[in-house]
Amino acid sequence: MTAALVAAYPDLFAGAAIFAGMPYGSARDAMSALRAMKSGAKAPVGGWGRSVTELSSNAKSWPAVTIWHGTYDRTVHPINAAASVRQWLEVHGIDEASGRLQQKPWGRLQSWKVGGAVQVAYYSVKDLGHGVPVKLGATSKLNRVNDPFVRPSEIAAPMELMRLWGLKRL
Numbered sequence: 001m002t003a004a005l006v007a008a009y010p011d012l013f014a015g016a017a018i019f020a021g022m023p024y025g026s027a028r029d030a031m032s033a034l035r036a037m038k039s040g041a042k043a044p045v046g047g048w049g050r051s052v053t054e055l056s057s058n059a060k061s062w063p064a065v066t067i068w069h070g071t072y073d074r075t076v077h078p079i080n081a082a083a084s085v086r087q088w089l090e091v092h093g094i095d096e097a098s099g100r101l102q103q104k105p106w107g108r109l110q111s112w113k114v115g116g117a118v119q120v121a122y123y124s125v126k127d128l129g130h131g132v133p134v135k136l137g138a139t140s141k142l143n144r145v146n147d148p149f150v151r152p153s154e155i156a157a158p159m160e161l162m163r164l165w166g167l168k169r170l
Helices: 002-008 030-039 048-055 079-092 138-144 157-164
Strands: 015-019 064-070 100-104 107-114 117-125 132-134 150-152
Touching (some): 015 157, 030 079, 064 079, 079 107
Parallel strands (some): 015 064
Antiparallel strands (some): 100 107
């Protein structure tokens, strides 16, 4: 849903985080969505970026996009994250080879900058299932253990996004 919202309304967003999702345009109905989730969708003619730029052909700029996916996600195959990365690199007009790869204790971060600012980033979180990675403290674990979409991790996605987007804690 995040990819669809950003593709349709790019001027409303300064940044977006796609968690365990698929590229915009990867499915047209429930059956194709299920197939794409399990096996990955085939890139459309003209590439993944074309479906976004055709939808919002009057867009003057595009928000920065981060893609988050767990290596142990059994709901949405991680191959979809790679397609999402390609989609937003194409939309931003960024060469995939210009990215920077960093190994982290929690997994792998690939990022692509334009003008000194990260425009596309891919967080591949090792051993993470389907959900949002959150670094939970001892007291938080007791409150969140039953939430199926909050996954304990060595990285806290909300805090990382606050840092990346320059937001301050209140």
